[in-house]
Amino acid sequence: MGIDAIKTETLDLGIDVSLLNGKHEEKKGLPPLPGLDGVKVPTFRLAPFPSGPLHIGNARMVILNDEYAKLTNGKLILCFDDTIGTTKKKLDAGASGAKFILPEAYDMIREGLEWLGVEWDEEVYKSDRLEIYNDYCQKLIEQDNAYTCTCTPADFKKFKDGKQPCPHRQLRVSESLEGWRKMIDGEYGEGDAVIRLKTGMDLDDPALRDPVIMRISWAPHPRIGNVNKVWPMLEFSWAIDDHLLGITHIIRGKDLLKEDYIERFIWDIFKWKHSEIMHHGLLSLGFKLSKTRAREKVKAGEYSGWSDPRIWSMQSLEKRGIQPEAIRKTLVDMGISMTDVDFPYKILYAENQKIIDKESDRFFFVEDPVMMEILGIPKEEYIAKPLVNPLVPTKGYREIPIKIQDGSKEIFVSRGDFKTLKSDFRGKMIRLKDLINVILDSTRDERLFARYLSDDLESARNKKAKIIHWVDTDPKNHVKVSIMMADGALIQGFGEKNLLSCEEGQLVQFERFCFAKIQSVNESEIRAFFTH
């Protein structure tokens, strides 16, 4: 028996033919998680800064953690990293690029996580844990592992660059504690003093020399109000919380690589067990993804809102008709590579199409319409009957009736087709899909002139006629359609009348144009978002 015969047989039996082709679907998924020895409950954490909704880059971190939590039957903690770092002075001045908490972001983030199918077991706010950081900071000072420094940033930089200790490094513990008290009590103002960790001023890496772990901000906190004057730096708060919350595995972007050193340094001081730390590379989309940047563009009115497709927020992807499963698949396939990458959105689209193709009903749509006049049509009425979805024939046919007056008819074709028709198809047969065959006579200005040839598909097939889409020019028989593209541009055209039966949120395919998600439907206009 030949291989083909086997294939046919096995097909009938419903056996996966791909096995015979040697195309074993490679076992997909993440590599095994390291550092599981002696771990009872692998525990992971999501640590979003609530400055805006999750974007695709945040989603990488989120999905990686969630996948591993699910894979290992572990626990996932959502910990809002909502400490305040920026001073009140800076915020009041509206400094550009300043990071701050957006109160709505907490919900937008939860919404994005739920949409992604992330299941977290516990929710924690850093802003509820301020006393804990204060306590541990105090301990570090008492142990002489940290000190109060009142250098200006510029002065400290000089010491740092020269690998020299600043004068405050030699302070007695009691003096540092007194400074610490002044910070807490508000006797020191913003910028007057910080607490530095004694990692060493002679470290090779200047970024690691006696880093700040606590500083002053008098800015009110959107959640807890104005109760606190000192705030921990991210790496310090995490050094404490990763231990206290029992995080066994830290998966974060490689922008946080330097934090590893500081966290481990502190873990060693307190003789805490080290968590396993892993990093993934950062995503870009031809531009740097940033919640803060997005927020500024939304505020400036440059973007239409948090669901503007250019932000690549979960909200915007949902609106576009991207399926969360497709995002998860794409991100998981990328693994935890440390390489920074251009987000492979084409792979995302391919994965998404696999999911939505069968459920997306087909419709005729012509972008930027150009008129075609057809003469010599023998009948007075036609009814085009295209399949609702060729992948699901059981869905049946839709109907597009056309009325002909005095043997002539005007229809719209897309500008794209107009251009190729104009240059390459004069005198040739063209098939108007599911309708009739015509021959293109001439073009004048922005108009095509054609003559009726025949009805049947067969003759069009024989002549290998180009098949194009069309929409009736009769306003009673079409509807205006506008599509928001991925780059924020608005595409306009006409679609077949049947579009009016669509529901909000429905996924459709505009044949030979794109998949789209219907945003709103009414007689005067259909609005949709471009999917891919």
Added chain:
RNA sequence: GCCUUGUUAGUGUAGCGCGGCCCAGCAUGAAAGGCUCUCACCCUUUUGACACGGGUUCAAAUCCCGUACAAGGCACCA
């Protein structure tokens, strides 16, 4: 300037800890053909990569050194 990561086909990734089974796998894209009243889907075929230069070795994508390029840190941002 200092420090740290990273560099596999157009794109994304597998392989690299323990060098040979890798004349490098997969996905996506592109090209051609088939199917099809969509330039969709499906099927077939083709395409194309170990950044560069040295070294170690019988043998290197895998180890070592150097160079280039990229990203990140050197912030009282996260």
